[in-house]
Amino acid sequence: MHNAIAVLNAGSSSIKFSLFVERDQGLTLDVRGKVDGLYTTARFISTASDGGVIAERSWPEGVPLGHAAALDHLIRHLEAELADDRLIGIGHRVVHGGPIYSAPVRVDGPVLQVLESFTPLAPLHQPHNLTPIRQALKRTPEVPQIACFDTAFHRTQPEVAQMFALPADLREAGILRYGFHGLSYEYIASTLPELDPAAATGRTIVLHLGNGASMCALANGQSIASTMGFTALEGLPMGTRSGSLDPGVVLYLLEQRGMDAKAIETLLYKASGLLGVSGISNDMRTLLASEDPRARLAVDLFCYRINRELGSLAAALGGVDAIVFTGGIGENAAPIRSRVCQDAAWLGVDIDAGANASARRPCHISTAASRVNVWVIPTDEERMIARHTRRILG
Numbered sequence: 494m495h496n497a498i499a500v501l502n503a504g505s506s507s508i509k510f511s512l513f514v515e516r517d518q519g520l521t522l523d524v525r526g527k528v529d530g531l532y533t534t535a536r537f538i539s540t541a542s543d544g545g546v547i548a549e550r551s552w553p554e555g556v557p558l559g560h561a562a563a564l565d566h567l568i569r570h571l572e573a574e575l576a577d578d579r580l581i582g583i584g585h586r587v588v589h590g591g592p593i594y595s596a597p598v599r600v601d602g603p604v605l606q607v608l609e610s611f612t613p614l615a616p617l618h619q620p621h622n623l624t625p626i627r628q629a630l631k632r633t634p635e636v637p638q639i640a641c642f643d644t645a646f647h648r649t650q651p652e653v654a655q656m657f658a659l660p661a662d663l664r665e666a667g668i669l670r671y672g673f674h675g676l677s678y679e680y681i682a683s684t685l686p687e688l689d690p691a692a693a694t695g696r697t698i699v700l701h702l703g704n705g706a707s708m709c710a711l712a713n714g715q716s717i718a719s720t721m722g723f724t725a726l727e728g729l730p731m732g733t734r735s736g737s738l739d740p741g742v743v744l745y746l747l748e749q750r751g752m753d754a755k756a757i758e759t760l761l762y763k764a765s766g767l768l769g770v771s772g773i774s775n776d777m778r779t780l781l782a783s784e785d786p787r788a789r790l791a792v793d794l795f796c797y798r799i800n801r802e803l804g805s806l807a808a809a810l811g812g813v814d815a816i817v818f819t820g821g822i823g824e825n826a827a828p829i830r831s832r833v834c835q836d837a838a839w840l841g842v843d844i845d846a847g848a849n850a851s852a853r854r855p856c857h858i859s860t861a862a863s864r865v866n867v868w869v870i871p872t873d874e875e876r877m878i879a880r881h882t883r884r885i886l887g
């Protein structure tokens with residue numbers, strides 16, 4: 494019998510899950526999967542670590558599945574998969590730990606109330622992240638529930654990096670630059686001591702480029718600055734999010750275009766970024782394959798903003814020893830890595846085209862002459878959550 498840890502990542506229309514089992518070689522991933530299409534046409538899939546499908550199910554149209562029923566299905570599946578192993582805890586991805594949590598926490602009733610109070614800071618994500626915790630606390634009160642936050646890793650940033658130049662009362666009310674993707678950055682930082690000891694103790698910029706995209710400056714493995722701020726809107730243009738915007742644009746849309754807050758939220762979160770600029774797709778694969786000038790413009794803007802942020806984070810670090818690409822685009826889009834590295838030649842970056850085209854992971858993709866080591870390292874937020882959960886349970 495081994496100890497097992499389940500990891501849940503609940504969003505508005507999907508719940509992703511993983512099951513890690515503690516063996517002699519450490520935490521091994523046994524099962525992963527998801528239920529998606531919640532409230533529309535739900536589908537469930539579960540795969541083994543070799544990618545083989547263990548179980549699949551679809552719910553017919555007109556039989557919408559909500560979070561509660563999906564979670565019941567998942568827990569029953571996980572219980573069956575556990576066989577002789579013992580579930581010692583469930584780790585949850587929670588977007589916001591507010592100004593309070595700089596580390597994961599075991600959730601009980603009062604902690605859950607505090608986490609619910611952060612909902613106004615992340616109204617599109619926090620309620621969905623908390624639903625399975627609330628449900629699991631009721632369903633299996635004996636199983637510890639651990640919340641792991643996307644914001645926590647950034648609480649080491651200097652005060653000035655976490656501030657907006659707003660009056661003090663607003664700052665004290667929690668209007669701060671929180672930063673996100675913290676579990677991804679923490680995982681990448683945890684891989685550096687073995688892969689690149691100089692980068693682990695030096696100055697590293699990590700580019701998490703997925704549908705959501707951000708960058709983080711690590712000094713000695715700790716976050717000292719990041720491109721995302723109060724919400725996951727700031728910084729780089731993303732799949733459908735605008736990234737940084739002159740706040741005057743929002744005032745203009747409100748006052749001159751008669752848009753209300755909901756319409757602006759939809760514009761900035763769902764209809765901007767790569768999709769808004771190209772008018773074609775939010776998917777980098779589609780844009781890279783397209784000859785359409787609007788697709789090229791979207792890719793140009795994405796790379797241009799990355800280069801600008803690279804300069805900003807390099808200044809915050811006082812130089813750069815290493816750059817790491819991760820996330821769906823960072824790990825898979827060699828042309829984007831190539832452009833970003835060419836634009837960063839001024840930093841002493843020299844990319845090796847052959848290594849950049851390699852499918853090996855992790856992969857070192859800079860030349861011996863490069864003053865900056867460049868890496869492609871797959872991220873693993875679920876493993877980071879499992880590790881935190883294991884540590885908290887002692």
Ligand code: ADP
Nearest residue numbers: 702703704705775776777778820821822825826
């Ligand atoms: P999320 O932020 O939702 O977790 P991912 O990290 O999975 O997203 O990244 C999704 C993005 O990765 C999409 O824009 C997708 O086009 C891009 N992507 C995945 N594979 C490739 C590839 N081979 N080439 C270019 N882009 C890719």
